[in-house]
Structures are given as structure tokens and as C-alpha cells.
Amino acid sequence: MTVATLVPLQSVTLALVAAAATLVVLTRDVQRQILVNGIYGILLVILFTVFAAPDVALSMLVVSTVGYPLVVLIAIARSRNK
Amino acid sequence: MFLPSVALLAALLTWSLVAIPHFGHYRGPYGFVLNRVVLPERHMTNVVTATVFDYRGFDTMGEEFILFIAVTGVVLLLREQDRDESSDSEDEIGSDAVRVGGSLAVGVCLLVALWLIAFGFVTPGGGFQGGVALASSLVLVFLVASHKAWSGIASEEVLDPFEGVGAGGYVVVGLAALIGGMAFLTNLLGPGTPGTLYSGGSAPFVNWAAGTEVAAAFLILFMEFIEAYVVPLA
Numbered sequence: 001m002t003v004a005t006l007v008p009l010q011s012v013t014l015a016l017v018a019a020a021a022t023l024v025v026l027t028r029d030v031q032r033q034i035l036v037n038g039i040y041g042i043l044l045v046i047l048f049t050v051f052a053a054p055d056v057a058l059s060m061l062v063v064s065t066v067g068y069p070l071v072v073l074i075a076i077a078r079s080r081n082k
Numbered sequence: 083m084f085l086p087s088v089a090l091l092a093a094l095l096t097w098s099l100v101a102i103p104h105f106g107h108y109r110g111p112y113g114f115v116l117n118r119v120v121l122p123e124r125h126m127t128n129v130v131t132a133t134v135f136d137y138r139g140f141d142t143m144g145e146e147f148i149l150f151i152a153v154t155g156v157v158l159l160l161r162e163q164d165r166d167e168s169s170d171s172e173d174e175i176g177s178d179a180v181r182v183g184g185s186l187a188v189g190v191c192l193l194v195a196l197w198l199i200a201f202g203f204v205t206p207g208g209g210f211q212g213g214v215a216l217a218s219s220l221v222l223v224f225l226v227a228s229h230k231a232w233s234g235i236a237s238e239e240v241l242d243p244f245e246g247v248g249a250g251g252y253v254v255v256g257l258a259a260l261i262g263g264m265a266f267l268t269n270l271l272g273p274g275t276p277g278t279l280y281s282g283g284s285a286p287f288v289n290w291a292a293g294t295e296v297a298a299a300f301l302i303l304f305m306e307f308i309e310a311y312v313v314p315l316a
Contacts, residue, residue, distance in 0.1 A: 005105065005106060006105055006106075054206035055128070055130040055131070055206045055207070055208065055211070057206075058198065058206055058207060058208075058211040059210065059211050061211075062211050062214035062215055062218065063214070065218075066214060066215075066217075066218035066221070066300075067214060067300070070221070070304060070307070071307070074307045074308070074311050074312060077311055077312060077315060078311045
């Protein structure tokens, strides 16, 4: 059994994901928050890729770029309309 | 109230973090077993898809029906019988860049989505990811073209059969094994040649059934949301 060690690329990606997650929480405007959340999603995709989990990365890609933003945008359109 | 909650959460997080295995020390036995047996037994080169659609195919069928029921719930809540058909509003996209770039993206995304499903058991991918990608490539039609072009694709007459056939097809593949006197969802067909589309036995059929179901389910979801919330705004 080979024991993997954390390579620099993985550490950098982990730090970027932590920073982006904080930014998502700190963004107060919902429309802007969706864009920041999209960047966070892409960073998670890169994270899963550098940790050698391409299948999970693909799932994250379709959820974070398509499924989630569309549903949230529609919810915002709905609440603005009221 | 805030500070005690934070302290409790921090304590629980620390407690759970000190006990996890060190980086790179994988403890579960199943990963090693599957990595060893998938290629000789099933001739599939993507162990993840082999696990999802073959070794634990029954769980995946449950997941597929969770999506099916969720979409049924949305449809029950949002679909109206007498939705006015007069929604041919002028919503042509003004920007040439969006139209041209977007139209090219539709083709590229469609191709990538079909590749993700078809080669899901050879390279990374599979019915679930490919299905959502397929649905999103068609949602792009709504974004770059008119509502009219979108409603040509996204109508209940077109999508409902696909969703039903996808969900039902999965069960049919499982029942075929029962008829042959084997356990539900037993891999019936020969394993084929590793690394090609002709591999994996009956798992590719299950994979395509799931892909069809997921794509149709997401399109129905978006269609109902757009008709109920976005079209009234236009």
C-alpha cells in the first residue's frame, strides 16, 4: 500500500477553497453571491481533480455550474417579483 | 446563545478531526477489493462507475427513484392544466456574441455530455454526470435562443416519455436477470473487451437508462421552473 503525501498543488488548492468559502459567506448581495459561489464551485472541481477523484469532480462541476445557480436565480427572480 | 453554540461546534469539529486517519491512509477494505476485482471480473476500466452501476446497482436504482419522485413533486406543485399558450413574447437575444458563442457551446456541450454517458465505464463520467450535462446543454438553447425554440424541446409531451423510459429501463434490466433465474440486477452479458464501449456487460444499459432519466428529470425541473416563475416576468 502506498501512502500518499500532500503535494504543494493540493495544499494551495485547499487554501484557495477555504478562502473562497469564506468569501461566499461574507458576500451579502445574493446576485453577487451566486457568482462568487460559482468560483468556489470551480475551485472545488479543481480540488477534487488534484486529489485524483475525477468522477466526483464531474459531479461537482454539473451541480455547481448548472443545477444550483439556476435554481437559486429562479428563486431570486420569484422573490423580487413579489 | 451564540458563543456557547460556537464553542460546542468547535469542540465537536476538533473531536472529529483528531480521530480521522492521516492523509493518504485509507482504512476501508472495499476500495482495495474493488480496485482488484473490477477489471478482471467486469472488464470496466472506471471502478467508480462499475461500483455505482454494477456492484451497488440496487442502491443507484433507489437514488434514481428519489430524483424521479422529487421531480414528480415539483410537477404536481407547479404544472397547471390551462397554462396560456400566448407566451410567444419577443425575447430574441440582442447580442450577436451571445447568439454565436452560445450556439457553438450548445453543440460542444451536447457532444461532451453524450461522451460522458457513453464512455462512463471506460473513462471518468457516467449516467448521472452525463445526464445533467445533457440537460444543461439543452438549457443553453433557452439562454441563447428564444423561448419559442426552448419550448420546442422542453414540453411535457417530449420529456415525460424519456423520464419514464429511463426510470423504467433500469428496472427492466434488473428484472431481465430475475427472469433468467438470477438475482435482481445480476450482470447478464459477457464482460467484453476492456477499455472499449463493448465492455461491462449489462452495466452500460443501466448507465444509459440512468443518463436518460437524469437528463429528462433535470429538463422537466427547469421547464417547470421557467414556465412558473420566469415566463410570467417577461
